[in-house]
Structures are given as structure tokens and as C-alpha cells.
Amino acid sequence: MAVGIHPRSIPIEGTKKVLGHIRALFGNKQVSALGEVGLETDSNEGEKILVQQMRIANEYAAPIIIHTPRSNKPKIFNKLLLVIESEKIDPGRVIMDHLTPDLVPKARSAGVVAGLMVQPGKPTPQDVADILSKNGPEGIVVNSDLGNTPSDPLALPKVAHHLDWAGFGVKEIELVTCSNIRTLLPP
Numbered sequence: 644m645a646v647g648i649h650p651r652s653i654p655i656e657g658t659k660k661v662l663g664h665i666r667a668l669f670g671n672k673q674v675s676a677l678g679e680v681g682l683e684t685d686s687n688e689g690e691k692i693l694v695q696q697m698r699i700a701n702e703y704a705a706p707i708i709i710h711t712p713r714s715n716k717p718k719i720f721n722k723l724l725l726v727i728e729s730e731k732i733d734p735g736r737v738i739m740d741h742l743t744p745d746l747v748p749k750a751r752s753a754g755v756v757a758g759l760m761v762q763p764g765k766p767t768p769q770d771v772a773d774i775l776s777k778n779g780p781e782g783i784v785v786n787s788d789l790g791n792t793p794s795d796p797l798a799l800p801k802v803a804h805h806l807d808w809a810g811f812g813v814k815e816i817e818l819v820t821c822s823n824i825r826t827l828l829p830p
């Protein structure tokens with residue numbers, strides 16, 4: 644299970660208390676990853692809360708699932724990479740989620756795992772196929788991100804089916820829909 648203060652849901656007050664709870668959950672081994680955390684805008688307040696949470700995750704060498712926003716995505720993506728670097732976080736432990744196709748090679752060259760959220764109005768199974776053709780399956784994780792926005796609980800099997808139809812091998816399909824995330828977040 645992962646826990647974290649989402650950048651769209653930063654409490655108006657009591658942040659310190661929430662951070663204390665997060666630390667306790669890691670300390671009691673009740674959670675194994677931090678997330679979603681990230682930045683919704685480039686506000687200093689958001690960055691401060693992100694950094695505090697990253698420091699907790701770093702103490703426990705926990706994986707970090709990072710949210711990237713709908714607007715200003717490339718700019719915030721670059722800023723997030725800078726925060727990861729300045730906090731000395733192993734990029735191999737980080738998933739940058741909700742990436743657009745153009746950001747996938749940038750994420751891979753920075754060493755972070757590229758998260759592709761397949762949802763109505765977001766990357767489609769065909770987009771995933773195109774991304775895999777260009778980048779290969781290493782370090783790519785497909786997810787459905789079930790939340791409060793319209794999502795498809797069958798997104799993953801649909802992607803697997805589409806990739807099979809498009810001629811990808813079982814191994815590649817398994818990597819992006821299962822094994823890559825298993826390596827990062829052991830069961």
C-alpha cells in the first residue's frame with residue numbers, strides 16, 4: 644500500500660500532523676510506498692510538502708509514485724526531476740505518472756520509471772503501442788489510476804489485448820502491465 648499527501652489535496656492546516664502519521668505508517672511497516680505525491684503547480688508551498696514527504700520515503704528507501712498535473716506538465720515534470728536530484732533520490736525508485744508520450748523518453752533518460760495512465764481522454768491502448776515501439780518495454784508501467792475522474796477498471800486487460808493484437812510478444816506485454824511494477828513495488 645502507498646500513502647501520501649496528494650498535491651491537489653494539501654490540507655489547509657494540520658500538515659505537520661499528517662506528515663507525522665505518514666512517518667508512523669512507514670515506521671510500523673504498514674505501507675511500502677509513498678504516493679501519489681508531486682506538484683500540481685509550481686508553488687513553493689507544494690514543493691515544501693513534497694520535499695518533506697520525499698525525505699520520509701528516502702529514510703525508508705521506499706518507492707515514490709509522483710503525480711504530474713494536466714496543465715503545465717512539461718514544466719512541472721522538469722521541476723520534479725530537479726527536486727528528485729536535489730533530494731538525492733534514486734531515480735530508479737520513482738514512477739513519474741500520467742506522462743504524455745513526448746515525456747516518456749525524457750523520463751527514461753533521467754532514470755525514472757514512466758507511468759502511462761490509460762483513461763478516457765488520456766493515452767489509449769494504441770498510444771501505449773506507439774510508445775513501446777519507440778522506447779521498448781523497460782521502465783514503462785501502464786495503469787488505470789482509478790479515482791474520482793472517469794476511469795476504466797478494465798484498462799489494463801484492454802491494453803494487454805491490444806498489444807497482443809498489435810503483434811507485441813508476451814514478455815513485452817507482461818513487463819509493462821505487470822513485471823515492471825512488481826519489481827518496483829514487491830507484493
Ligand SMILES: [Zn+2]
Nearest residue numbers: 679710711741
Ligand atoms: Zn495523479
